[in-house]
Structures are given as C-alpha cells and as structure tokens.
Amino acid sequence: MFDQLKYQFKNGNTLIKLLIINAGIFIAINVIGIIAFLGGFDWYTAGGGVKQLFLVEYLSANSDVLLNLKRPWTFITYMFTHEDQWHILVNMLIFYYIGSIFMDLLGEKRVLPLYIMGGLSGLLLYLIAFNLLPVFQGGRSPIIGASASVMAVMLATATYVPNYPIRLMLIGQIPLKYIAGFYVLVDLLALRGSANMGGHIAHLGGAIFGFVYAKQLTQGKDIAKYFYLFINLVRGLFVRQPKVKVVHRNKKADKTRTPKSQTTNKTTTNSADKQARIDAILDKISKSGYENLTPEEKDFLFNASKE
Template identity: 30%
Template sequence: MHVAEKERLPRLSLGEEKNMVTQLLVLNITVYILLYFIKIIYQMEDYGVPAFNRDILGNTRVPADPMLLLQKPWTLITAPFAHLQFWDIFSSGIWLFCFGSLLQNISGHRLVVPLYIFGSLTGFACYLAGMNLVPALQSLAAGNGIMGAGAGVMALAVGVTVLAPNNRVFPLLVKGGLPVWVITLIYLALNAVAVFSSGASYAYLFFLAGGALMGYLFMASFKKGRNWGNGINNLFFHISHVFHPKSGKEAGKNESAGTSTAFRAGTSPAPFIKVGGPTVSEQKVNEILDKINEAGMQSLTAEEKETLLRASKEKSGEF
C-alpha cells in the first residue's frame, strides 16, 4: 500500500493521533468504566441505586423534559458517551468500530467525530420531540432520559452507506465481499429486533431515527462539496493547540479547510508529483483512489496499478 493510502487509512492503534475511531471507542469505554465503579461505590456506601440514578445518571443522560434539559445542558455532551450496561457498550463498540472504520478508510479521519456528534444531537432532539409530542409517550416523559452511542453509530452507518453503498468488505468470508449497504441492513434489523423484543420504549426508535436522518443529510451535503464538520474540526484543533507554536496552528487550519481526498468538489489539485522520470498528475492519483473506494483494488487496470506504484516510490523518497 503506498504512502498516500496510508495517510488516508489510519490503523486501529492507541498511539495513532488521526484514528478517530479508536479515540471514540476509548472515550466510550472510559465513561462506562467510570460509571460502573461509581455505582459500586454508591452500593458499598449504602447510598443505593436510587441515589446513584438521581445524583449521577440524572446529570449524565439527556432528560425527556425540555425544561429540565435547559437546567442541565451539559448532558448533551456527556450522554453520547455514557453507557451503564455491558451489552450496550459492547454492541455499540462493535458497530462503532465497524462503521467508523469503514468511513475512516473511505474518506479519512475528519468526518468520523463530527458525524457522530451531529448524529447524537439530532437523535436527542428527535427523542425529545417524540416523548413530548406523541400522546402515547407523553405520560412516560417525567423522570425519563436517554444516553448512549445509538444515534451517533446510526449516523455513521447511514452516512457511510450514502457515501459508498457498494464498497465491499469481508472478502475472505464472502466471495467478492459484502456491500456496505448489506451490513447496514443487518444493523438496522438487529436494532429493530432489540427494541421490539426487549419491550424498550418506542421513544428509542425516535432516537435512532434522528441519527439516521443526520447521517443521510450530512453525507448528501458532503458529496456536494459542503463539509458540515469543518467547524467542529477547527474548534477541536484550536483547543488542542492552544499552547502550540503559531506555525503548527496555521498548518492545521490549512489541513481542516479542505474536504476528503476521496470526494473533492471545486478544488484545484497540485499540478504534478514527480516520480523519478515521468510526472504523475496528483489528480490522476486521486481519481484512481476514488475508483478503489467505489469498486475495490480488483477494478484497477495494470496501468493504474503501475501509476500507484510509481507514486508510492516517490512518496517514500520524500520522507
């Protein structure tokens, strides 16, 4: 795999700065462990689970009452990463890794966190609307709330499906691999079975629907050249580089200004990349990468593979 692809396809590694999937997983697991041990402490100190629900969960999950949410706006930040049951964090983590890695491999690392956050917020908004506007659910609003990665993961699932529905995965399990849209259908079916078989409140469906809606809108806009995540990425960059040299900030700002190399719109590529003799247009390289994203490596011609090989050798020589 050549250098350009390595920059676009971060490995799952705790030390990889640009692997947003890993960082989201670590954050979700850390919050789960923290809540778990706080609950144990409450039980050991004889405060009891009701006190834990009141003091901790009441200030972690998004309440179903809009007026109560206005008093606790920080729950919009804590709730997308909070889980209390092992199987919730386990299943959410598996699907987060699955769809987050697919999106990161196709479009780079800069879409994962914004889509997860926007999907979660839209899910909370739809949950609040359902709990307070649907007559059958209004009686359940008092004292209820919601948290978890469900809407954020749903946004990633729908987003990557809209972006590259025919991208194939698991080629070793199924000849030719499974299209992304098939994996997403399996995920949707499992969610529906879980909700209807467990007797969970149907308000959770509003939560998931909000994430799905944002996943579609976000990625449809991105394919037209508008990246809604630039603002969040710029904010995170400036926060993380408060004490860094100015040159580092400017470099990050320039990086965040562009959209993914896989789906550019209205940008002018650098004229050429010199590769030890004949020059290779960067636009040509990007077109080949787009073809790989859409149909896989097997779709490349011998000439296109040779172009990537020559670009890889030149990139290796630069570093």
C-alpha cells in the same frame, strides 16, 4: 495496561480516543455503582421514573427540554454514557468495525464531527417525539448511549460505499447497505411499542443525519465544515503558537526559482489528478468491493485519507 491506554489516548487516532472515552466513563460508572451497593449507600435516584445511579442521571440527557437546558453538558455527555455491559459492547464493536472503514475511506478528521452531530441529531428527534407525539405525552424519560452516533457512522459509510463487502460468520460476504438497512428496519419496527421506543427513535435520528451527511459528501459538500472551524478555534486556545521566524530572502536564488504561478498551476493539476484517482477507486469499491482493490490502490487510498 494503564500506561498503554494513556499512550493510545495521546497518540492514537480519533476512533481509538472515542472508544477509550466511552470505556472510561462506563468503568467509572460501574465502579461507583459497585461501591454504592457493597457499602449500602443510597446513591441512586429515580430520574424520570427510572432508578439511576446519580452519576448516570447527571450525564444523561432527558426528554424534558428545560432539564436539559439546566444541564447543557448532557447534550454531549449522554452519547458517551453506558450503564449496561451489553449496550456498550455492541455499540463499540460496531463503531470500531464500521468506523475503521469510514476512516480509511473518508479520513480521520471526519470521524469526530459525524459522531457528535449524529448523536445530537438522534437527541433532537428524541426530544421532538417525546414532546409532540401523543403516545409520549405526560412522560419524562432519560436517554444514554452512543447508539445514535454509531448509526450515523454506519449509514454514512453504507451510503458512501453501499456495496462494500462485510464478511459475516455463517453467512459470508454481504454488502454493507443490506446490513445498515436491517438495523434501520429493526428501529422502525420497534416504533410499534417496544420497551425502548425512545432509544430507537434516537437511532433513526442518527441514521438520518448519517445518510444526509454522506449524500452531501458525494456532491462535494461537507456539512460539517463549521464543526472543523469550531474545533480548530478551541484547539487554538490551548495550543501554544510557534514563534515567528524572520527569514532573509536570497535575491540570487529568487532568480532561479520557479515562478509562483507555474508552481500554483502544477499543484492544482496534481490535486485534480489525485482527486480523480480517488473517485475512480471509490467507484471500483462500489462495484466490486474493497477486497478487489490492488495493494497499490489500497495504499494510495489509505495515504490519501490521512491527508
């Protein structure tokens, strides 16, 4: 089983890798917790008035901005950290199901930026609320979980293809926009004074980012483009560049080769035609649902998302 997980993490898509990271951190936290309990070790701390395993404390973000600045890694690690089995189960099931739809429609490369930036947006709204709203004054509270990131993925997908049909047990097919709207409504109603108000505020922060992200995509703007540049820069530091090969030009072959301008024009035309077909398929999904696409249209959309 470990070998299979190792293979999937190495060769699987971004969605699978994020699921494995979340599951791995959850297992590590709980194994250490079990050891602490059975061994009688006092490995727990009262961070922000909440009893936490020390590992969770150092992975979770906090409403205390200064504490977060002392532990800058928590801006990222908090969104991969779960302590409760139901918390991670619900988050990962929704993330896998909706994330697969998002990836098929908009490509694998957009999954990680949306996950990270959605989580950061959720944390930002959480920090603003806890430090500015009177109801939270004087309190300090930790935050963990991928919920803000998952909400970003859900709202982005629902905004991009609002009528995408989701089949629910005992209910039947229902457009994705209604499911996303239900989750947002639950988070809004929780602001009346639920036990996890901070978590619901973070969910709304992720939802807002997902909505804005998808709206910008429909206008041809990708607000995560600088994230791609950063990832490529980091990857370039660790990936060895191939050696440059010297190629001798064949002058005779050059005479029979298609002029560069003609090749460029042909490529541009093909790209425009391809994008027009993608837009037509997405319009069809919005009007009649993904299931009404022909097999050829589904294959075309899937192959286009991989490029």
